[in-house]
Amino acid sequence: MKNTIRVERAILNISQAELAERVQVTRQTINAIELGKYSPSAVLAIKIARVFGKKMEDVFELEEGD
Amino acid sequence: MKNTIRVERAILNISQAELAERVQVTRQTINAIELGKYSPSAVLAIKIARVFGKKMEDVFELEEGD
DNA sequence: ACTTTAAGTAAAATATATTTTACACAATGG
DNA sequence: CCATTGTGTAAAATATATTTTACTTAAAGT
Numbered sequence A, B: 001m002k003n004t005i006r007v008e009r010a011i012l013n014i015s016q017a018e019l020a021e022r023v024q025v026t027r028q029t030i031n032a033i034e035l036g037k038y039s040p041s042a043v044l045a046i047k048i049a050r051v052f053g054k055k056m057e058d059v060f061e062l063e064e065g066d
Numbered sequence C: 001a002c003t004t005t006a007a008g009t010a011a012a013a014t015a016t017a018t019t020t021t022a023c024a025c026a027a028t029g030g
Numbered sequence D: 001c002c003a004t005t006g007t008g009t010a011a012a013a014t015a016t017a018t019t020t021t022a023c024t025t026a027a028a029g030t
Helices: A005-012 A016-023 A027-034 A042-051 B005-012 B016-023 B027-034 B042-051
Strands: none
Touching: A005 A016, A005 A027, A005 A042, A016 A027, A016 A042, A027 A042, A042 B042, B005 B016, B005 B027, B005 B042, B016 B027, B016 B042, B027 B042
8 A cells, every 4th residue: 555645744744743633643653654564444544635635545555465 | 434335236236245255355344344343444445446436435434433 | 062843663552454164044046 | 945145243363553652863943
């Protein structure tokens, strides 16, 4: 599962901590997902995409092995 | 997390077992998600939506408490 | 130099999703 | 009747996501 969280955060100019707060998870969770260490739940993925005003699939993309 | 899996299956006329096979999970997993017993991973949610030729958010919707 | 902010990381604990095996029940077609 | 298909369910095991606490480093500002 690839994602464009870093770019979207840059556009909004918000930190991992602030994104975490907005979607009600910890900063470590955002960091891990942003770095591709694991993929989020569907609920969290939708919430993150919403912060960026995008559809879930415009932020998250399947990759080989998913 | 609400979903329209049952309706989409009906349109395609496929069983829970066939959907499960197409997205590479067990029939019980599809059954549980379809009945709202828990919400899927982002990866699985995208795969399911793809079977129906839809965007993830057209099949899955957040609800109170998500 | 000092402090603050942002990001990366890690180990242990907890929560949640998914699998496996198995049984039950209704509907249907032979 | 009998076998088959589709669905609901359940308990135990395993996998994965998320939290908590805490430490490190780099960059920026004072």
